[in-house]
Amino acid sequence: MAKKENQQAADSTEQKIFDAAHEVFTQKGMDGTKMQEIADRAGINKALLHYYYRTKEKLYESVARAVISKAIPAIRQIIESDLPLEEKIRRFIETYIGIISRNPFIPLFIISEINKHPERFIDSLMPKDLPKPAFFFRQVEDEIAAGRIRPIKPQHLIVNVISLCVFPFVGKPMMRILLGMSAGEMRLFLEERKDEVTNFVLAALRP
Amino acid sequence: MAKKENQQAADSTEQKIFDAAHEVFTQKGMDGTKMQEIADRAGINKALLHYYYRTKEKLYESVARAVISKAIPAIRQIIESDLPLEEKIRRFIETYIGIISRNPFIPLFIISEINKHPERFIDSLMPKDLPKPAFFFRQVEDEIAAGRIRPIKPQHLIVNVISLCVFPFVGKPMMRILLGMSAGEMRLFLEERKDEVTNFVLAALRP
DNA sequence: ATAAAGTTTAACCGTTTGGTCAAATCCGGG
DNA sequence: CCCGGATTTGACCAAACGGTTAAACTTTAT
Numbered sequence: 001m002a003k004k005e006n007q008q009a010a011d012s013t014e015q016k017i018f019d020a021a022h023e024v025f026t027q028k029g030m031d032g033t034k035m036q037e038i039a040d041r042a043g044i045n046k047a048l049l050h051y052y053y054r055t056k057e058k059l060y061e062s063v064a065r066a067v068i069s070k071a072i073p074a075i076r077q078i079i080e081s082d083l084p085l086e087e088k089i090r091r092f093i094e095t096y097i098g099i100i101s102r103n104p105f106i107p108l109f110i111i112s113e114i115n116k117h118p119e120r121f122i123d124s125l126m127p128k129d130l131p132k133p134a135f136f137f138r139q140v141e142d143e144i145a146a147g148r149i150r151p152i153k154p155q156h157l158i159v160n161v162i163s164l165c166v167f168p169f170v171g172k173p174m175m176r177i178l179l180g181m182s183a184g185e186m187r188l189f190l191e192e193r194k195d196e197v198t199n200f201v202l203a204a205l206r207p
Numbered sequence: 208m209a210k211k212e213n214q215q216a217a218d219s220t221e222q223k224i225f226d227a228a229h230e231v232f233t234q235k236g237m238d239g240t241k242m243q244e245i246a247d248r249a250g251i252n253k254a255l256l257h258y259y260y261r262t263k264e265k266l267y268e269s270v271a272r273a274v275i276s277k278a279i280p281a282i283r284q285i286i287e288s289d290l291p292l293e294e295k296i297r298r299f300i301e302t303y304i305g306i307i308s309r310n311p312f313i314p315l316f317i318i319s320e321i322n323k324h325p326e327r328f329i330d331s332l333m334p335k336d337l338p339k340p341a342f343f344f345r346q347v348e349d350e351i352a353a354g355r356i357r358p359i360k361p362q363h364l365i366v367n368v369i370s371l372c373v374f375p376f377v378g379k380p381m382m383r384i385l386l387g388m389s390a391g392e393m394r395l396f397l398e399e400r401k402d403e404v405t406n407f408v409l410a411a412l413r414p
Numbered sequence: 415a416t417a418a419a420g421t422t423t424a425a426c427c428g429t430t431t432g433g434t435c436a437a438a439t440c441c442g443g444g
Numbered sequence: 445c446c447c448g449g450a451t452t453t454g455a456c457c458a459a460a461c462g463g464t465t466a467a468a469c470t471t472t473a474t
Contacts, residue, residue, distance in 0.1 A: 013422090027323075028238075028323065029323070030239075031235075031236065031238035031239040032238040032323070034460085035461075035462060035463085036460090036461080044422085045422065046462090046463090047423070047465090048421080048422065048423090049463095050462085050463060050464080051422080055462080055463080056461095056462065056463090108319075108322055110381065111315065111377055111378055111381070112315075114380045114381055115315055115377075115380060116235070116236070116239070118380055121380070122384075126384065130385065131385070133385065133386070150410060152406075153399075155386050155396065156396075156399065156403040156407070158385075158386075159374075159382055159386075160403075160404075162374070162378070162382075163370045163371050163374035163378075164370050166370075166374060167369070167370035167373060167374040168366050168370060170318055170322075170374075170377070171369070171370075171373070173321045173322060173325055174317065174318070174321055175366055175369075177329075177337065178337065179340070179362050179366075189362065189363075192363065196363040196367075197367075200359070200363070200367055200411045203357060203410070203412075203413070204407045204408070204411035205410075206410070220452090241430085241432090242431075242432060243430090243431080243432090252452060252453055252454075253432090253433090254434080254435090254452075254454080255451080255452070255453090256433095257432080257433060257434080258451075261433095262432080262433080263431095263432065263433090
């Protein structure tokens with residue numbers, strides 16, 4: 001009982017650090033983040049960062065792993081499921097946009113990380129359980145062969161769908177400027193994305 | 208004549224600094240770039256960075272302005288031209304993907320900058336001559352009214368086109384992992400994007 | 415109650431960083 | 445050649461930065 005409370009207290013400091021680091025790293029990246037800032041945000045002494053996480057690098061990797069793993073399982077389940085293709089595409093779009101809406105830092109963080117430190121991403125951050133799109137590709141090809149969708153390379157299709165889901169969130173500030181929208185208008189616009197992307201993709205696939 | 212040579216020598220040091228800064232800033236961002244590194248890359252004494260550009264911030268802004276302005280004029284000309292809609296979309300895709308292919312750092316740089324420092328972007332880096340999409344929007348609406356394309360909100364259309372053009376380049380390392388491609392295969396894949404995006408968009412617009 | 419283990423603190427460390435400054439050097443014109 | 449302006453150099457600066465350390469404090473186990 002007393003041991004359990006202590007465990008929670010230890011978890012609490014470690015968790016405080018993690019949460020603060022999560023906020024600052026996702027906002028300012030690795031280089032722009034100072035350890036003192038994380039400590040300030042967590043309301044603790046900076047030395048504790050090293051007590052619990054040893055180095056800045058390791059703290060960053062912990063956060064990065066958590067960020068990266070936030071999206072993978074649900075996406076993987078859909079990609080590898082045996083739902084009919086159209087239903088799969090609908091589900092993918094709905095799920096992916098849902099996840100990104102609730103965690104808008106994810107795409108930019110991952111993209112930034114993988115572009116700046118490809119080796120680190122591949123060597124230690126990349127999840128082992130990435131979705132395998134082979135079944136999806138076969139589905140696309142079967143639908144093409146059956147004449148139910150127009151011919152398209154499956155690789156391009158999946159890249160198109162991902163692009164349409166992700167980029168408006170990544171490029172949101174710029175889209176907003178280009179479209180001359182207020183913050184409220186932009187929020188509404190992004191809420192429409194699920195339907196708009198689904199309709200666009202399915203329309204593009206008509207034979 | 209002799210004065211001209213001196214002018215060129217001055218330009219040469221300033222240009223050397225700019226070119227080196229361009230390389231390092233676009234790769235490592237503002238926070239990850241050290242002034243000594245730029246000086247090393249330019250083969251000059253670090254104090255010259257301050258002689259010519261005063262501060263790191265000003266040097267960064269010079270580079271950022273150049274990066275941002277690389278894409279705008281050609282894009283703007285197309286968006287605001289009175290080409291027929293289908294031709295406009297073809298031209299836009301071809302031009303935009305062409306620019307990004309030759310300058311793959313542009314999207315990530317701009318996205319990173321605008322997400323990390325929106326005020327700086329809006330206050331001092333944003334070009335005054337951004338494309339105004341109003342005419343494009345009217346064209347889309349006219350084509351819908353005439354039954355030549357299927358109904359779609361013009362704002363979503365332009366965001367879709369931009370997303371399809373840009374994101375595969377921004378997310379290239381991740382796409383490559385997902386698709387299990389070699390570097391050579393990925394290059395070929397990106398070369399196909401012009402046609403694939405054009406076909407996809409035009410297919411999506413069929414009535 | 416006591417000792418051991420765990421956690422926290424605050425001062426400190428060496429290195430790095432953007433920037434400064436005065437002297438040296440270069441250049442062009444008279 | 446001399447002079448003044450422009451450019452370059454190399455040493456230096458203070459602050460920032462990730463990290464260390466030993467002592468103090470807290471918690472746990474006996």
